[in-house]
Amino acid sequence: MDTRALEAWFKERPAWLQDAARRLLRSGELTESDIHELMLLCKREAGIAAQNGDALKAEGIPPGVLAHRDETVELTLSAISEVQGVNALAPRKPLLFGGNNLTIIYGRNGAGKSAYVRILKHACGARHLGSVHSDVSKPRAAFQGCKFGYTVNGQSKELAWKLTDGIHPELSAVEVYDTRSGEVYVNRANEVAFEPGLLAFFQRLVEVCDEVARELDSEILAQVSKKPILPPVFAATAVGQWYQKVSTRTTKEEVEKYCAWSETDGSILAQLRARLAEANPKDKAAALRKQKKHLTDLANDLRRIADVLSPESCATFIAARNDARAKRQAASVDAQKVFENAPLAGVGSESWRLLWEQARKYSESEAYEGIDFPHTAGDARCVLCHQPLEDDAKERLRAFERFVKGGLEQEAQSAEQHLVDLQRTLPEVPSKETVGLHLDSAGISEEKDRQAVLDLLAVLENRRVGLVTGSKDRALSEQVDREAIALLDRLSNSLEEQALVYDADAARDNRIEVQRQLTEAEAKQWISQQKASIDAEIACLVRVAQLEEARRLTNTQALTKMKSELAEEFVTAAFIGRFEEECRKLGASYIGAEIVKSGAGKGRVFHQIRLRNNKAGVPTAEILSEGEFRIISLTAFLADVEGRRSKTPIVFDDPISSLDQDYEEATVARLVQLCKDHQVIVFTHRLSLLALLQEAARKENIEPYITAVEREPWSTGEPAPAPFEAQKPKAAINTLLDEVEKARRVWKTEGRAAYEMPAQAICSKLRKTLERIVEDDLLAGVIQRFRREVQTKNKLEKLTKISQNDTRLLDEMMSKYSSYEHSQPRDVPVQLPGPDELRADLERLQAWRDSFEMRKPAA
Structure with missing residues (x-):
């Protein structure tokens, strides 16, 4: 499938799934935190607002990450530098890959090789990326990354890469192989299965969907209904039937209507x-x-x-009261004017009028019956004090009567009587x-x-x-x-x-x-008491519906279908043919392995590695040895790589172990063949593999670039020259001459005691160099310690160059420098040679080798 078509297909998938794909391509493995965040994104896509998840944003696959799958590109790695925060790496120099198509990087266990491979896996992509930690002996690094130097189609580039960037689109063309990255694995049925990287990527996406789905299922199960069970007696009522049909479509207005309960x-x-x-x-x-x-x-x-x-009636009463008061006031003022010279005050007052009227009543009814009050004629007496009336008293009584009979007084009395009448009506x-x-x-x-x-x-x-x-x-x-x-x-x-x-x-x-009416009313009352439960039930149902919608977004049908289509594209007859050819080239044909389609499952198309001669039906995984399993894994990897058009680097991390020695030479030959179309980078801790690669490259006229990484006091992974053991005799002699001069400086500045340590090392290395000279120069490489075969073609005649002087010289030097390798007697220890003696021996050996190399075989 075209890369652009595959990227377009991903854009049609749910946003959360696109983000999951991006994370897998970036990191290879997903953490529990990743799964939780993906679940939040899935829920939000289904309309569920997530607490503390607002900052999350789904991102799609960066364009070009999958481009190496089908684009022709020439890519070469040149260097890794400025490494920070990756394991214990802190090299002061860049790790160079040289300009040749074969780069061999040697390092002992713990030297930092695996850390470099982890960087390449995370930047370029691999089946199993693994975790990248910072130096555990130091506080957690704030930054993890490095710089890559590389060329694309002849154009030099430099990339500042950080771990969180994940797989880089251009570097994704680099293939990285280690045992875990292999495409052959033992499945749950204990069968040896084959699955190319892209199909494995789709399988991991299916697994992520299942993990998110399980999280959602757990949350759905946690949404327990708390709605009380409707009493059976209310089941036939109108409100009871509504209660039983409460759903996500039930509106707030319905709830208010059916749960209303009033005093009425x-x-x-x-x-x-x-x-x-x-x-x-x-x-x-x-x-x-x-x-x-x-x-x-x-x-x-x-x-x-x-x-x-009422206010109207009160207004009438108040008016009558005010009228009586006003008229009484007027009458009182008039009385004051009339009786202002009276000997006593209060004439005309209420109490005075009461007294006057009582006097009138007494006079007319008893004292002077039939005579108008006041009686003032003749010898009339006062009806109150019974004293005879003087003339002035008589006149005063007549004046009082005139006042009482006057208009103002009459009006006042009339108004007061009206008020009394009104009071009686209250x-x-x-x-x-x-x-x-x-x-x-x-x-x-x-x-x-x-x-x-x-x-x-x-x-x-x-x-x-x-x-x-x-x-x-x-x-x-x-x-x-x-x-x-x-x-x-x-x-x-x-x-x-x-x-x-x-x-x-x-x-x-x-x-x-x-x-019936009573039952309906009682049902209405009961349901009104469940309003809070009904609201909670609707919220629960809505939540479940949203979670089920999110659950639907985890459906793997589209992934399974696409994977099936890709499987047909990847595992073709041509691929199967390449697999069989690689088995032959790697010396594994005798195993009788073949790839066959064994069915399909959820998100998985199975291609099994079967043995043709397995008549008993024993699971393949129980038949293959560990070495055979590894070589089959390498076979499938190479068959996949060789099916691509791009000329891109292939990185091998210890492709052969001690368990695979039966296939070592064939594997080395195959790696060297790959150098014709690819940059091949091999990380190894095995000197035997290094030597075999050198020899195989020499046969093909390929000059490998050999370097090493060392554990230094300041860090691991420090680039260093090729290991001494891997150097050719000529280069080894030059290296030892340089080391002699360094030792000479120690001799001069610090004395013999300090000099003995580097001198001992030089003697030991010279002893090893003599062994290599015997193998490579004297015996012309016919036999070598790390090689099982004896090579005679075009070599045996070179043995005729050997003279007795050659053997004497080498025997003399072997004896001399072997003595420094053994324990010395305490009473007569052997003195190590001084710098001048060492240099003289090395120059003598160098001169002999140059002469021997130029010498022609005997006729």
């Missing part, structure tokens, strides 16, 4: 219960009407009193006790209803008192709140309605209908 509903429920419990409806109706009469009478009394004490407000008896008789027990009536009673009493005393005229202009009277009217009407219902009940037997 409570009254209806009580009435229905009472009706059903009543044995004699006719008597009940009569009793209700008696109760109603108490309410009606009380309401009418209060209404009449309220009418009399009704008496019934007492609390009287009203309480009425309410008791009417069956009104609700405290708030009783209090409302008593409050009105207090208002009316206060208005009456205020009207009489004139102390609250301003308040009397306000209307009387008649809500309590209206309440009594409503209660009275309600009693009448109940009475009518009982009349109907008495007229016909309708207990079944009453029972």
Whole structure:
């Protein structure tokens, strides 16, 4: 499939799945934190707002990450430098890959090779990336990354890469092989299965979908319904049927409607219960009407009193009172003018007028019956003190009478009488006790209803008192709140309605209908009490629906279908042919392995490695040795690589172990063949593999670039020259000459004791160099220690160059420098040669080798 088509296909997938693919391509493995974040993204895509997940954003696959799958590209790695935060790597120099197509990087265990391979796996991609930790002996590194030097189609580039960047689109063309990255593995059925990297990537996506789905399933199961079970007796009611159908589509308005419960509903429920419990409806109706009469009478009394004490009536009363006061004031002023010289004050006052009228009554009815008051003729006496009246007293009495009979006084008295008449019309407000008896008789027990009536009673009493005393005229202009009277009217009407219902009940037997209405009312009351549970149930159902929608976003059908299509594309007849050819080249044909399609499963298309001669049906994994398994893994890897058009680097991390020695030489030859079309980089800790690669490369006229990584005091992974053991004799002699000069400086500056350590090392290395000279130069490479075969072609005739002087020289030097390798007697230890002696021996050996190399074989 074309890369662009595959990228377009991913863009049509759920956003969370695109992000999962991006993370897998970047890191290879997903952590629990990744799975949790992907679940949050999946839930948000389904409409579920996630707490603490607002900062998360789904990202798609970066363009070009999959491009190496089908694009022709020439890529060469040149260096890794400025490594930070990766294991214990902190090299001061860059790791160079040289300009040749074969690079061999040697390092002992713990030297840092694997750390470099981890960097390459994370930047270039591999089946199993593994974790990359910083130096565990130091605080966690804030930055993890490095710089890559490389060329693409002849153009040099430098990339500043950090671990969080994941797979880089251009570097993704690099293939990295180690045992875990192999495409051959043992499946759960204990069969040896084959799965190319892209198919394995799709399989991992399927597994991620399953992991997220399990998280969602757990959350769905946690959404337990807490809605109370509807009592069976309410199942047939209208509200009961609604309750049983509550779903995600139930609106808030419906809930408010069906869960509403008012005082009226409570009254209806009580009435229905009472009706059903009543044995004699006719008597009940009569009793209700008696109760109603108490309410009606009380309401009418209060209404009449309220009418009399209305603002209009109060205004009339206040006007009459004000008129009487005004006229009395006028009469008093007139009396003051008339009697201002009277010996006593208060003439014309209320008490004076009362006294005057009593005197009149006594005079005309008893003292001077038949004579108009005041009697002042002859020897008349004062009717109050019975003293004879003097002339001035008689005149004063006549003046008093004229005042009383005057117009102002008459008007004042008339106004005052009118006020008295109005006061007589004021009704008496019934007492609390009287009203309480009425309410008791009417069956009104609700405290708030009783209090409302008593409050009105207090208002009316206060208005009456205020009207009489004139102390609250301003308040009397306000209307009387008649809500309590209206309440009594409503209660009275309600009693009448109940009475009518009982009349109907008495007229016909309708207990079944009453029972139905009662059940409906009781169901409504019960459901009104479940409102909080209903709201919670709807929220739970909505949550489950959203989670199920998120669960649907984890469906793996599309992934499985695409993987099946890709499997048909990758595992073709041509691939199977390449697999068999690679088996032959690697010397593994005898195993009889073949790739066959064995079926398909969820997100997986199975291709098994089977053995042709396995007649007993024993699982392949139980037949293959570990070495055979590894060589089959390498075979599948090479068959996949050779099927691509791109000329890109291939990195091998110890492709051969001690378990694979039977295949070592064939594997080495195959790696060297790959150098013709690819840059091949081999990391190894095995000198034998290094030597074999050198020899195989020499046969193909390929000059390998050999370097090493060392563990130094400041870090691991420090690039170093090729290991001494891997150097050719000529290069080894030059290296030793350099080391002699370094030792000479120690000799001169620090003395013999300090000199002995580097001198001992030089002697030991010279001894090894002599062995290599015997193998490579004297014996022309016919036999070598790390090689099993004896090579004679074009070599045996070179043995004729050997003379007795050659053997004497080499035997002499071997004996001399072997002595420094052994323990010395304590009494006569052998002195190590000084710098001059070492240099002389090396130059002598160098001169001999150059001469021997130029010498022609004997005729």
